[in-house]
Amino acid sequence: MPKTSSFDAIIIGAGAAGMFCAALAGQRGRRILLVDHSPEPGRKILISGGGRCNFTNIGATASNFLSANPHFAKSALSRFTPADFIALVDRHGIAWHEKTLGQLFCDGSSKQIVAMLLDECAAGKVETAFGQAATVEHRNGSFQVSLGKDVTQAPALVLASGGLSIPKLGATSFAYDVARSFGLKIVEPRPALVPLTLSGEEALFKTLSGVSAEVVARAGNGSFREAALFTHRGLSGPAILQVSSYWRHGDPVTIDFLPDLRPGWLRQAKRDDPRITLRRLLGRTLPDRLAETLSDQLGIGLELGNIPDRALDAAEHRLAEWQFAPNGSEGFAKAEVTIGGISTAELSSQTMESKRVPGLLAIGEAVDVTGWLGGYNFQWAWASAHAAAQSL
Numbered sequence: 001m002p003k004t005s006s007f008d009a010i011i012i013g014a015g016a017a018g019m020f021c022a023a024l025a026g027q028r029g030r031r032i033l034l035v036d037h038s039p040e041p042g043r044k045i046l047i048s049g050g051g052r053c054n055f056t057n058i059g060a061t062a063s064n065f066l067s068a069n070p071h072f073a074k075s076a077l078s079r080f081t082p083a084d085f086i087a088l089v090d091r092h093g094i095a096w097h098e099k100t101l102g103q104l105f106c107d108g109s110s111k112q113i114v115a116m117l118l119d120e121c122a123a124g125k126v127e128t129a130f131g132q133a134a135t136v137e138h139r140n141g142s143f144q145v146s147l148g149k150d151v152t153q154a155p156a157l158v159l160a161s162g163g164l165s166i167p168k169l170g171a172t173s174f175a176y177d178v179a180r181s182f183g184l185k186i187v188e189p190r191p192a193l194v195p196l197t198l199s200g201e202e203a204l205f206k207t208l209s210g211v212s213a214e215v216v217a218r219a220g221n222g223s224f225r226e227a228a229l230f231t232h233r234g235l236s237g238p239a240i241l242q243v244s245s246y247w248r249h250g251d252p253v254t255i256d257f258l259p260d261l262r263p264g265w266l267r268q269a270k271r272d273d274p275r276i277t278l279r280r281l282l283g284r285t286l287p288d289r290l291a292e293t294l295s296d297q298l299g300i301g302l303e304l305g306n307i308p309d310r311a312l313d314a315a316e317h318r319l320a321e322w323q324f325a326p327n328g329s330e331g332f333a334k335a336e337v338t339i340g341g342i343s344t345a346e347l348s349s350q351t352m353e354s355k356r357v358p359g360l361l362a363i364g365e366a367v368d369v370t371g372w373l374g375g376y377n378f379q380w381a382w383a384s385a386h387a388a389a390q391s392l
Ligand code: FDA
Pocket: 012, 013, 014, 015, 016, 017, 018, 035, 036, 037, 038, 041, 042, 043, 044, 045, 047, 048, 049, 050, 053, 054, 055, 056, 132, 133, 134, 160, 161, 162, 163, 165, 166, 169, 170, 171, 172, 173, 174, 335, 336, 337, 363, 364, 365, 366, 374, 375, 376, 377, 378, 379, 381
């Protein structure tokens, strides 16, 4: 329960963005109340990165984010960079390593990042009210936040309660609901960084559950070279999670199973070794079960020497542009993030403050800025929190 009833700012949501914003604003001398309906702050941080928190990506720029306004994130990202967050992690003596593609993880545990943020909040004398649902009213330019029987107030309210992904970790539509109640526009929220599901004939691929391969996957204008994984429900793995953010119902997902091979490789293989079968040839690059399923689907069982070049060209083309038609995704229950959210058109990119409601700010995943897989979403949480904290 807060000790006082009046603050400079009340921040709703003690996730990555809310905790960081509270700490920075508190350290600037602001009296901050940080509220969360969950008794435990930073639950997504704790499970992130397989328990090691992929806390940033050293290559993060605005081009790694999706938003109705692709320029919106530039200002905040340039004023608080991955190097700034690394410096903080280093100051706390947290050991880290780069795993792949610029992704930085704790050597130890995600708990260290939560502990660091709580220490930073303590340094900023942030008051907290965890495990309590909040309701918000706006009276005479002041935000009144009710926590059970207690009413607190502040001239600034920061919406940091995230998106809709993973309701069982405490995700709610709170930020969108409050924003809507003030007349702010919401870009339709959709699950992103989420496995896609297959049905019908493509359900055949489900027999490959557990098989993965490095591919180039494409959907919409997203294209990623990473691992794709077949699951009992459809497609997953980093490449698929990445393109899921660009995928819309009805769109195909195109997979190049052999991105390193040059056009004409199948005719060449026929000349080099006419007695080899497609299955054996594919098995040199791809897992056996996948090689078998693909050659079965292509209907090429004979040795390559018996297959006309035209048929080989068609098979090669299909292997490079294999089209899946997902019938959906695994939804918010499995989505790492929510794409969409509070429209950036409503917010100042400098301060994250609403253009029409002075004192109302939104940060982190609640805003229509969504990063790729690989530490980008936390970098947005830190950067947007920093931008907001400078203006509180
Ligand atoms: P976040 O969701 O973290 O916090 C929102 C807070 O608001 C929560 O504490 C919640 O309890 C609270 N809240 C919600 N409704 C409320 C209400 N009505 N009243 C009060 N409080 C309320 N990203 C990345 O960069 N690297 C990674 O390794 C991963 N890994 C990862 C794994 C998994 C399984 C998931 C689900 C997600 C990731 N992410 C990630 C994404 C990353 O976790 C996410 O983008 C950030 O946590 C967003 O930070 P926010 O602070 O905006 O929201």
